[in-house]
Amino acid sequence: MTDGTHYLLIVLMVMVTTTSCAQTAAECPPEDGLAVQVLGSGGPIADDGRASSGYVVWVDGQSRVLIDAGGGTFLRFGEAGADFKQLDFVGLSHLHTDHSADFPALLKSGYFSGRKRPLTIAGPGAGGPFPGLHAWLTSMLDSGTGAFGYLSGYLDGSGGLAKLEPVEISRDTSEPLTVFGGESSDVTVAALPVPHGIVPALGFRVRVRDVTIVFASDQNGSDPAFADFAGGATALVMHMPIPEGATGGALQLHAPPGRIGEIAADASVATLILSHFMARSLRALEANVSVVAESYDGRIVVAEDLACIALNN
Numbered sequence: 001m002t003d004g005t006h007y008l009l010i011v012l013m014v015m016v017t018t019t020s021c022a023q024t025a026a027e028c029p030p031e032d033g034l035a036v037q038v039l040g041s042g043g044p045i046a047d048d049g050r051a052s053s054g055y056v057v058w059v060d061g062q063s064r065v066l067i068d069a070g071g072g073t074f075l076r077f078g079e080a081g082a083d084f085k086q087l088d089f090v091g092l093s094h095l096h097t098d099h100s101a102d103f104p105a106l107l108k109s110g111y112f113s114g115r116k117r118p119l120t121i122a123g124p125g126a127g128g129p130f131p132g133l134h135a136w137l138t139s140m141l142d143s144g145t146g147a148f149g150y151l152s153g154y155l156d157g158s159g160g161l162a163k164l165e166p167v168e169i170s171r172d173t174s175e176p177l178t179v180f181g182g183e184s185s186d187v188t189v190a191a192l193p194v195p196h197g198i199v200p201a202l203g204f205r206v207r208v209r210d211v212t213i214v215f216a217s218d219q220n221g222s223d224p225a226f227a228d229f230a231g232g233a234t235a236l237v238m239h240m241p242i243p244e245g246a247t248g249g250a251l252q253l254h255a256p257p258g259r260i261g262e263i264a265a266d267a268s269v270a271t272l273i274l275s276h277f278m279a280r281s282l283r284a285l286e287a288n289v290s291v292v293a294e295s296y297d298g299r300i301v302v303a304e305d306l307a308c309i310a311l312n313n
């Protein structure tokens with residue numbers, strides 16, 4: 001390593017430390033304005049001391065949007081002070097357990113909130129061994145056959161439960177699709193399929209006033225359309241479960257740090273939030289973040305559970 005390279009690495013490590021400290025300066029929920037709060041910054045293996053994937057978007061003190069509900073996010077949802085009654089939209093990026101397994105538990109918790117208002121939920125259509133969102137919900141909530149059939153009111157609004165209004169997005173969709181929003185809401189959400197091996201998966205773009213937050217989900221970063229989808233976002237949340245230099249099947253599922261940096265740079269996002277770590281990517285976290293920063297020179301936030309990132313344009 002040359003002296004120059006060594007100096008660069010030190011600078012990058014200081015930047016990473018500084019930016020990851022900056023996230024703790026914000027407190028969720030902010031009284032007014034926008035923030036994204038990380039419910040879970042971990043991956044699918046219970047080896048990282050973190051909850052799996054989940055994020056809340058706060059708007060003027062209200063928990064309006066939930067993206068993903070992986071294992072452990074049930075606990076973090078409560079710790080964050082989020083309220084099921086306030087949710088306008090739930091997006092499940094895909095139906096791997098580390099993105100969806102705590103959703104039925106959140107539904108049960110929501111039963112006690114007294115919510116009656118319907119709730120829009122968007123997720124992928126069927127593909128490979130994975131059911132589509134409708135079939136997935138039915139497999140849990142059907143009154144006759146569902147594993148949690150006692151919560152079947154979420155399917156039809158009976159028993160005083162809030163009816164879920166599922167929106168399924170086929171993996172053949174090639175253009176961003178508006179899945180929530182309109183004249184009656186200041187929140188708009190669009191979805192776009194993202195490449196995650198054989199798993200049907202979605203990225204979400206949440207727009208509130210003049211702030212745009214894009215959730216990249218798990219993806220291998222091979223679709224150039226995604227950088228357009230994320231173009232100019234106030235914040236882009238990207239998942240970094242694998243280290244630079246990973247090989248084989250991992251690259252079918254996930255983008256390595258170098259690709260993440262290129263996407264963030266192509267999309268010219270103001271803040272890049274790195275999340276969804278596993279023990280294998282945490283071991284060399286500083287080095288992996290430095291690789292991201294080789295391509296992307298904007299603000300980088302390294303997520304931790306319950307981190308609160310205030311976002312204002």
Ligand SMILES: [Zn+2]
Pocket residue numbers: 043044053096098099218276
């Ligand atoms: Zn995952």
